[in-house]
Amino acid sequence: MxxxxxxxxxxxxxxxxxxxxxxxxxxxxxxxxxxxxxxxxxxxxxxxxxxxxxxxxxxxxxxxxxxxxxxxxxxxxxxxxxxxxxxxxxxxxxxxxxxxxxxxxxxxxxxxxxxxxxxxxxxxxxxxxRFGSGQSCDSFAYFSLGSGISYTLCLNGRPYRGTHGFAIHFASSSLAVPTEDRTRLSIAIPEDFASGLGMERLWAARGGEKLKEGVHTLETLAAAGDSRAKGVIEDAAGMTGRLIAQAVNMLDPEKIVLGGGLGCSEGFYRQKLEEHIRANIWERSFADIPILIAGLGExxxxxxxxxxxxxxx
Incomplete structure (x- = not known):
């Protein structure tokens, strides 16, 4: 420089x-x-x-x-x-x-x-x-939750890139869990259901009509008591919250910073997301980790x- x-x-x-x-x-x-x-x-x-x-x-x-x-x-x-x-x-x-x-x-x-x-x-x-919610922080995990889902670990003020530059994934690989009857595995990619675009697809698959303003319409419907909209939001927030908690369990950061349209939103999604994050952090004494909204917005x-x-x- x-x-x-x-x-x-x-x-x-x-x-x-x-x-x-x-x-x-x-x-x-x-x-x-x-x-x-x-x-x-x-x-x-x-x-x-x-x-x-x-x-x-x-x-x-x-x-x-x-x-x-x-x-x-x-x-x-x-x-x-x-x-x-x-x-x-x-x-x-x-x-x-x-x-x-x-x-x-x-x-x-x-x-x-x-x-x-x-x-x-x-x-x-x-x-x-440098200028936002991660200032004066030795380590924080930044999660971008929007149309897609990705993350970055920041150490001493700089993003950690990994060996090749590929250290941004946490929801784009397939996961497998046994079905309820234990006869086979159910395989899915979390981002396909838990991202903003994934939530729209999940809503449509459950019989919902086209959303005029995407996931913002889901929040409006949920606030009005629509049980289907609440179910889509809670399922997406549950998947993402558990994944973020797993990342916290692996990385042990000082704080969590949420960015992107979903990450910076307020309402039912944010409420359920934070509930699932805190409920799934393994070490309970660390479950009160600060969860901050990105300070710089768009x-x-x-x-x-x-x-x-x-x-x-």
């Missing part, structure tokens, strides 16, 4: 399943300027999503250049958080949501910036460690992406 770069703004881009957000980040304070958002067009050709990312980067850079009170220095680096597996070299290694072909090269060619990619959950956890991805670019320099 060069001293001049550390004082310069960093361009942060957060590519999500529903929106792409970008802005210039002050790496010393986490402040974001020229924040811009566009919808994510998930069902277009992969190259068009890359074009959208390129376009929003151009919008932010142009806004900064035109602003008479803009930064003294323009960014020389960009960090991009993506909802995919990213290895320790910064290469995308999955296409769970959508492919992003030649993303690094394309952004560099259009802007001249050095570009670093990072998994969105690690980027968000990094931001929380800005964590942008800030963390920028911090990741700076850390990689």
């Amino acid at each position: 060069t001293p001049s770069l550390s004082r310069s703004p960093i361009l942060g881009i957060d590519v999500g399943a529903t929106k792409i957000a970008a802005g210039m980040v002050n790496p010393c304070t986490g402040e974001i300027c020229f924040l811009t958002r566009i919808p994510t067009r998930r069902h277009v050709a992969p190259g068009e999503i890359v074009s959208d990312i390129t376009a929003i980067v151009a919008q932010v850079m142009d806004a900064a250049r035109r602003d008479p009170h803009g930064p003294d220095d323009m960014p020389r680096a960009a960090g991009i958080a993506v909802p995919e597996l990213v290895d320790i070299t910064g290469q995308i290694r999955s296409a769970w949501n959508f492919p992003l072909p030649d993303l690094t090269r394309t952004i560099h060619e259009h802007t001249g910036l050095s570009v670093r990619l990072e998994s969105d959950v690690r980027a968000a956890a990094f931001a929380e460690a 800005q964590s991805g942008i800030i963390g992406a920028a911090l990741s670019a700076l850390a990689a320099d």
